[in-house]
Amino acid sequence: MTALMQPGFWVFILTMSGIYGIFTLGLQIQYGVGGILNFGHVGMMALSSYTMAILIISHGINFWIAAAIGVAVAALGGALLGLTTLRLRRDYFAIASIAFSEIVRYVIYNSDGLTGGVQGSLAIPVTGENYPSYTDTWDSIINRARDILTPIFGEIVDRDFVMAIIVWTTLGILLLIVSRVERTSWARVLRATREDDEVPAALGKNVFRFRFQAVIIGSVIGGIAGIFWGLQSSLLSPDDFLTLVTFYGWMILILAGATKVKGLPIAAIFFGFLYGGSRFFTFWPFSMLDASERAYVRIMIIGIVLIILMMSRPQGIFGKRQEMVLE
Amino acid sequence: MAEFVQLLFNGLVAGSIFGIAALGISLVYSVLRLVNFAAGDFLTLGAFTTFFLATSIHLPFIVAVLLSMLLGVVISLILEFLLWRKLRRTGAGLLALFLVATGVAFVLRQTISLIFGGNSQKFDIDQIKTFEFLGAQIAQAQLAVLCCASVAITFIALFIKKSTIGKNMRAYADNPSLASVSGINVDRVIIATWTISGAFGALAGVFQGTVQGQFTNGMGLDLFLSILAAVILGTIGDAYGALIGGFVLGVVMELSTWDALLGGIPSTYKPVVAFAVLVIVLLFKPEGIFGVKARKV
Amino acid sequence: MNNLILEVNDVAVSFGGVRAVNGATLDVEVGSVTSVIGPNGAGKTTLFNLISGAIRPDSGTILFEGLEIQNLFPHKIADRGIIRTFQGAKVIKRLSVLDNLMLGGQNNPGDSLVNFFNPKARKAYEVQCHDRAMELLQQIGLERFAHEYAGILSGGQRKLLDLARALMANPILLLLDEPFAGINPTLVEKLLEVLHALRTKHNLTFLLIEHNLETVMNISDRVIVMAEGRVIADGKPNSIYENQAVIDAYLGTRKAFK
Numbered sequence: 001m002t003a004l005m006q007p008g009f010w011v012f013i014l015t016m017s018g019i020y021g022i023f024t025l026g027l028q029i030q031y032g033v034g035g036i037l038n039f040g041h042v043g044m045m046a047l048s049s050y051t052m053a054i055l056i057i058s059h060g061i062n063f064w065i066a067a068a069i070g071v072a073v074a075a076l077g078g079a080l081l082g083l084t085t086l087r088l089r090r091d092y093f094a095i096a097s098i099a100f101s102e103i104v105r106y107v108i109y110n111s112d113g114l115t116g117g118v119q120g121s122l123a124i125p126v127t128g129e130n131y132p133s134y135t136d137t138w139d140s141i142i143n144r145a146r147d148i149l150t151p152i153f154g155e156i157v158d159r160d161f162v163m164a165i166i167v168w169t170t171l172g173i174l175l176l177i178v179s180r181v182e183r184t185s186w187a188r189v190l191r192a193t194r195e196d197d198e199v200p201a202a203l204g205k206n207v208f209r210f211r212f213q214a215v216i217i218g219s220v221i222g223g224i225a226g227i228f229w230g231l232q233s234s235l236l237s238p239d240d241f242l243t244l245v246t247f248y249g250w251m252i253l254i255l256a257g258a259t260k261v262k263g264l265p266i267a268a269i270f271f272g273f274l275y276g277g278s279r280f281f282t283f284w285p286f287s288m289l290d291a292s293e294r295a296y297v298r299i300m301i302i303g304i305v306l307i308i309l310m311m312s313r314p315q316g317i318f319g320k321r322q323e324m325v326l327e
Numbered sequence: 328m329a330e331f332v333q334l335l336f337n338g339l340v341a342g343s344i345f346g347i348a349a350l351g352i353s354l355v356y357s358v359l360r361l362v363n364f365a366a367g368d369f370l371t372l373g374a375f376t377t378f379f380l381a382t383s384i385h386l387p388f389i390v391a392v393l394l395s396m397l398l399g400v401v402i403s404l405i406l407e408f409l410l411w412r413k414l415r416r417t418g419a420g421l422l423a424l425f426l427v428a429t430g431v432a433f434v435l436r437q438t439i440s441l442i443f444g445g446n447s448q449k450f451d452i453d454q455i456k457t458f459e460f461l462g463a464q465i466a467q468a469q470l471a472v473l474c475c476a477s478v479a480i481t482f483i484a485l486f487i488k489k490s491t492i493g494k495n496m497r498a499y500a501d502n503p504s505l506a507s508v509s510g511i512n513v514d515r516v517i518i519a520t521w522t523i524s525g526a527f528g529a530l531a532g533v534f535q536g537t538v539q540g541q542f543t544n545g546m547g548l549d550l551f552l553s554i555l556a557a558v559i560l561g562t563i564g565d566a567y568g569a570l571i572g573g574f575v576l577g578v579v580m581e582l583s584t585w586d587a588l589l590g591g592i593p594s595t596y597k598p599v600v601a602f603a604v605l606v607i608v609l610l611f612k613p614e615g616i617f618g619v620k621a622r623k624v
Numbered sequence: 625m626n627n628l629i630l631e632v633n634d635v636a637v638s639f640g641g642v643r644a645v646n647g648a649t650l651d652v653e654v655g656s657v658t659s660v661i662g663p664n665g666a667g668k669t670t671l672f673n674l675i676s677g678a679i680r681p682d683s684g685t686i687l688f689e690g691l692e693i694q695n696l697f698p699h700k701i702a703d704r705g706i707i708r709t710f711q712g713a714k715v716i717k718r719l720s721v722l723d724n725l726m727l728g729g730q731n732n733p734g735d736s737l738v739n740f741f742n743p744k745a746r747k748a749y750e751v752q753c754h755d756r757a758m759e760l761l762q763q764i765g766l767e768r769f770a771h772e773y774a775g776i777l778s779g780g781q782r783k784l785l786d787l788a789r790a791l792m793a794n795p796i797l798l799l800l801d802e803p804f805a806g807i808n809p810t811l812v813e814k815l816l817e818v819l820h821a822l823r824t825k826h827n828l829t830f831l832l833i834e835h836n837l838e839t840v841m842n843i844s845d846r847v848i849v850m851a852e853g854r855v856i857a858d859g860k861p862n863s864i865y866e867n868q869a870v871i872d873a874y875l876g877t878r879k880a881f882k
Contacts, residue, residue, distance in 0.1 A: 037422060084606055091362055091421055091563075092609065095555055099602040102552055110595045184746060185726065185734035185753075192716045192727055199714050202676055203728050203793050204702035205735065213737055247429050254426065292445060296437040303433025310423045310430070311413065 017272030018167035026221035032258040035194030037094035043101030044074040044222035046241035049230030056134035063137035071223035078219025257316030329462030342577025343476035351524035353569035357500035364428035367551025373529025374536035403525030635684030646853030659840040662850035705796030713786040717775030725757035728792025
């Protein structure tokens with residue numbers, strides 16, 4: 001239990017939660033407003049983080065530009081997904097979107113020369129045994145921020161601490177922007193399309209355009225999450241981008257109540273604790289399991305939470321019951 | 328030519344497995360309006376329980392397979408009574424069904440992983456024995472799978488077509504409310520659906536394990552998306568369509584690696600081919616190959 | 625050249641081998657109230673779906689203000705000024721009644737994401753749109769429900785909302801699909817009142833679908849009778865009574881004239 005007393009553990013949980021929070025915000029605008037069942041969201045995260053890493057390592061491109069291009073590629077991925085499959089029935093789209101992210105993962109997995117393949121991030125041996133790093137610029141930014149923050153917060157300030165602050169500031173800004181966007185008449189139309197295609201179309205609204213835009217916005221936000229994911233882990237592997245991750249996002253979204261953004265940070269922290277905290281489940285009965293078995297249990301618990309949640313409180317912790325009843 | 332025959336044969340074997348698994352998913356969808364995301368893990372379950380019963384407890388292989396199918400049915404029915412029934416009564420939406428099915432998949436997969444660990448396993452079957460046919464090397468194990476799968480497919484197809492319960496299943500799938508008022512025992516239809524899906528999902532898993540040689544806890548999951556592609560290709564909810572979709576995909580996926588076809592693609596990209604085929608078909612015919620243009624009233 | 629606002633020429637469409645509309649030809653004069661009646665399965669709603677672009681015809685042309693529209697997307701047709709209501713009234717249940725109405729606002733700058741960065745233009749329009757919507761809500765007597773979910777409205781109230789929402793969209797031609805079906809007589813009076821006021825004030829053109837002739841007798845300038853996907857009679861309401869084809873189509877039950 002001692003791990004739970006360490007501030008470092010909580011900072012780690014907070015950083016993870018923040019990244020997952022941003023990731024889920026992308027799903028929120030797609031499903032919570034537009035009713036779009038995107039189960040391939042993790043693909044956007046994979047696209048942006050790999051694009052950034054490849055551009056920095058293999059082409060020596062400036063970090064900021066590489067990150068921006070990474071997000072743009074995620075948006076492009078969203079556009080590709082939207083153009084090919086968004087006109088399909090809702091359940092077909094859900095399945096096609098899973099396929100999209102799996103295809104992204106397969107390509108990463110099998111393009112050893114470009115991505116390092118299964119070995120993990122661009123594990124192209126340069127000199128000696130060092131992995132080429134794409135986080136140099138970022139590390140220096142973190143260090144500078146650390147010098148500024150240490151006098152304020154004291155010794156607790158380490159790399160993770162600064163990361164947590166940056167991630168949560170970004171999440172805060174994005175939440176603010178998205179909640180503003182969701183008060184526009186654009187969002188009103190999108191909300192209408194969640195229930196029905198014919199009514200908005202009969203009133204002169206191009207339903208496809210609204211949905212497409214929602215997918216792009218969601219993909220951009222997912223892409224931003226991917227950049228942070230890449231910077232946080234500093235070593236990418238195709239296994240970071242399993243469809244499982246998309247479902248983590250869905251779990252957070254449902255916990256938070258899909259239609260409102262305000263519950264999202266708390267739901268993200270709850271998930272972060274469940275996810276990160278369960279590796280510290282060293283007490284009985286978990287003490288009988290070894291580390292890899294505990295990893296199985298962790299995903300199993302998330303599966304059980306998902307089932308119980310959908311069975312008993314599908315509107316989430318903060319959602320309105322009425323919105324679900326009227327569905 | 329030899330390579331073509333080889334690939335075609337491999338494709339037929341893969342297709343027969345896809346077909347059986349796809350049929351279960353399509354049947355469940357047509358009766359219960361549920362895309363069973365846990366279906367892939369029922370394949371894994373079938374392969375691992377058969378492995379356990381045959382290799383560790385030394386039961387005869389065929390007994391082990393039958394018991395695995397039984398386990399698939401039992402678990403399917405437990406889930407029906409525990410989850411799906413309640414969700415149907417509360418009128419759960421698409422998302423609720425998707426996410427619960429996903430949760431079930433997580434629990435099932437991790438339970439298998441906990442029990443059997445992350446290592447790959449193999450059946451006690453001779454994979455090496457082959458014979459030559461038109462220049463191609465045909466493995467006896469694969470041929471056996473193709474034959475057994477064909478028998479299984481014929482059995483299910485006849486069952487759906489001829490048996491009373493099969494006819495009721497089709498009637499219920501076509502029009503649930505009409506079927507219920509016309510005296511069809513809905514509970515029996517649903518139980519039959521889960522029975523077929525559970526039993527033949529497990530069987531497909533045994534087939535796949537046999538063909539692959541070695542298999543891990545991710546076997547079903549890896550296969551699931553290709554199976555789903557077959558389901559949609561054959562129009563979701565259409566049992567025969569799923570069979571055909573399965574065979575088409577199996578053959579196309581294998582042939583896509585053929586050198587003579589523009590050099591062929593690396594075999595690791597086979598699942599990508601499955602979805603490329605699917606997306607192309609859907610672009611031109613959004614309702615699937617056998618679907619009918621929906622009437623807007 | 626002529627005062628026809630809508631011309632439907634030999635339009636046909638089939639679903640899975642069944643011809644839902646089978647060579648229908650009809651036209652609508654500017655400023656008129658035209659009613660399409662016919663038994664169930666006559667293809668009336670399919671005709672509406674064709675005109676509003678929800679489905680595309682297999683053959684034939686549809687002209688609105690002299691221009692072909694049969695291959696346009698529904699939203700493009702709505703942009704031109706053809707606005708429809710739905711059989712049984714469709715409301716967006718999980719939007720407030722007010723939001724349902726405001727959905728009808730046309731050329732809303734806030735519908736474009738670019739204008740997210742132009743809050744002035746967005747807000748100016750929203751205020752104007754809001755006032756217009758509240759005014760309409762008062763007219764149909766639903767203002768006390770403005771901030772409730774539309775899903776709680778009764779069937780009749782939904783019809784009023786559906787109609788009011790169509791009016792928000794500034795239609796030139798209004799397609800009303802069974803506006804009076806299943807509504808109590810007092811509400812029908814109210815609806816007729818609203819429609820009459822509109823007609824005189826905005827010079828709207830109406831195309832209605834009705835199951836029974838009786839309902840539309842007094843308000844229609846012209847009645848078109850459909851059966852089995854075709855137009856079988858067309859004329860002044862009174863002349864329809866004597867039409868033998870119409871009587872046959874209703875299987876001699878005279879259900880339409882009861």
